[in-house]
Amino acid sequence: MRKIIFLDIDGVLNTQDWHSRMTKDTPRDEYGYAFDPVAVENLAHIVKESGAAIVISSSWKFYGVTKLRHMWKIRNLPGTILDITPNTVSDEMLLNANLEEFQLGVCRGNEIKEWLSRHKGEVSNYVIIDDFDDLLPEQEDHVVLTDTLIGITKFDAEKAIAILKRKL
Numbered sequence: 780m781r782k783i784i785f786l787d788i789d790g791v792l793n794t795q796d797w798h799s800r801m802t803k804d805t806p807r808d809e810y811g812y813a814f815d816p817v818a819v820e821n822l823a824h825i826v827k828e829s830g831a832a833i834v835i836s837s838s839w840k841f842y843g844v845t846k847l848r849h850m851w852k853i854r855n856l857p858g859t860i861l862d863i864t865p866n867t868v869s870d871e872m873l874l875n876a877n878l879e880e881f882q883l884g885v886c887r888g889n890e891i892k893e894w895l896s897r898h899k900g901e902v903s904n905y906v907i908i909d910d911f912d913d914l915l916p917e918q919e920d921h922v923v924l925t926d927t928l929i930g931i932t933k934f935d936a937e938k939a940i941a942i943l944k945r946k947l
Contacts, residue, residue: 780903782831782943784822785864785891788839790910790927792818797930810842810850818930823857825906825936829943832861834894836887836907840864864890865897888915906942908935 786792797815806813825831835847840863842850848860864887892915895902907918910927923939925931931939 780901781861782829783861783902783905784825784829784831784833784858784939784943785836785894785905785907785909786822786833787887787909787911788814788835788837791837791908791925791930792822794818794930795928808850808853810854813854814856815930819856821931821933821936822908824933825908825931825939825943826858828940831858831906831943833858834862834864835860836864836891836909840866862894864894866890887911887913888918891915891918904943904945906939908939 792814794815797818798812801812826833835844839847844860844863847863850856851858851860887909891905891907895905905921906923907914907921908923908925908931910925910930912922912924914922921942923931923935923942925935
């Protein structure tokens, strides 16, 4: 059983504040500019304290898990990318969904729910770190909502660690 961090990137690691402070000397690679170092440090704290693996739930997942792992490696980012959430609402998700409960307008929440259902019995707890609340009501107790301007703060990191340490 493992702990999972469902991680958004824009507004979480890639912040507006950081973009406003960038200079011509800000590190850049094939994926763009480096992420906000303060937000990355706070993610590192979560990973270190919880031992959780990362599942990318961000639109960055369209790079694919192999490229994201490459970016993580060359940028020396904390944690291990285990996987990415499924892309949008698939036919399989619709066929297996209880349509009375399924919420089409809540794609990220449904993608996370689908990922968790595919990995039933493998996850002891999870946290969702995102700057946008397009999640399901049953996920509310697992959410750390960041401020898009500043991303993951120390307070957010402590909240994420507390969520991951709870029993499901």
